[in-house]
Amino acid sequence: MVRESIKFKHFKKYCKSLNKVAKNKVVQNLINILLLVWSYLPLFALTDELDFSNASLEHKNKWKLRFSCLNIYFGEYLIQLLTFCISEKKLNLYKITKLSNFPNFDMSETKTLDLKKQFFEHMDNLSENELLIEKEALLRQLSDEDERMNLAFNKINMYTTIILGGVPILLTILSEKISLFIQNVFLKLLPQSIVFLLLIYFTGNLIIIILQFITIRGIRKSKFSELKNSDNKEETLNWQIYYDWQIKKRKVNLFISLLKIFQNWFVISLILFLIWLLIA
Known part of the structure; x- marks a missing residue:
């Protein structure tokens, strides 16, 4: 009986830990969705330069965030006006990014x-x-x-x-x-x-x-x-x-x-x- 009660306690702890992980994943997914939508907004967008605009919690240690007053997509082009790079603390009047020019997709x-x-x-x-x-x-x-x-x-x-x-x-x-x-x-x-x-x-x-x-x-x-x-x-x-x-x-x-x-x-x-x- 003692062994069974100990096993049951371990099982309860295991279930609680799983619930915490599940809740954390749900919260992370919701935040990622919000970041995704925010990065696509044409006005006052928060983007990540290293992932063609889409900031994600999975890459938060590598973020290079940029806040732009105007954030216009044209397919694989991204045109940003009055844009501020948060990590470099640098303001630019404009910035044009092209997806196919990223190092991952082109070999110099x-x-x-x-x-x-x-x-x-x-x-x-x-x-x-x-x-x-x-x-x-x-x-x-x-x-x-x-x-x-x-x-x-x-x-x-x-x-x-x-x-x-x-x-x-x-x-x-x-x-x-x-x-x-x-x-x-x-x-x-x-x-x-x-x-x-x-x-x-x-x-x-x-x-x-x-x-x-x-x-x-x-x-x-x-x-x-x-x-x-x-x-x-x-x-x-x-x-x-x-x-x-x-x-x-x-x-x-x-x-x-x-x-x-x-x-x-x-x-x-x-x-x-x-x-x-x-x-x-």
Whole structure:
């Protein structure tokens, strides 16, 4: 009986600790949602420079927060006016950020040369058999990135169908309601007008992101001439596969980041649309 009571006490403590963790996670998720919405607001927004605007508690130790009076998104572009970097305590009249220019998504010439040097130094310590093994592994990684890219494109195609197919239908169905709203309510009742303007802003950005996503972007690739003129073709081939993988991985990460941003905007637009239907 004593053992059972001790076990029961431990079980109760365990349950309490789980409840605390669950509550903390709920609170953290709510705060993250608030930070997400705040970072997307066009006025008086709080953003994180290191994560393309979206501040999150998960990265609070790496925050580089910025408060902006005007915070306008244009797809992968972010234009901030009268913006103050909190960590650096520096005020800027304006700041323009482009997602694809982030180091995670682009590989500079300096970075390429550093990687090349490190990779060739690594290959100098490998046997021929090990070089072949790594070559196969790199080819598999390259193939995996192709699959990730296809998944990203499939998802954006799905959203594109929903947006480009659904928006015209909704505009047709709600044309009379929208017309009456603009005539009788717009700019007369502030809350309804704000929701309507935000809905236009977020929906417009959805379309812009789709257009930017499907725009053909050049992907740098290794050159055959480098392999042709190489004295050590085996190592050069491995380097070229490694280089192509690094480039493609960054490009796929960019597409996935754009997709995540799109999903956030899509959810917010949907919520704003439902709110507008209720209050208009």
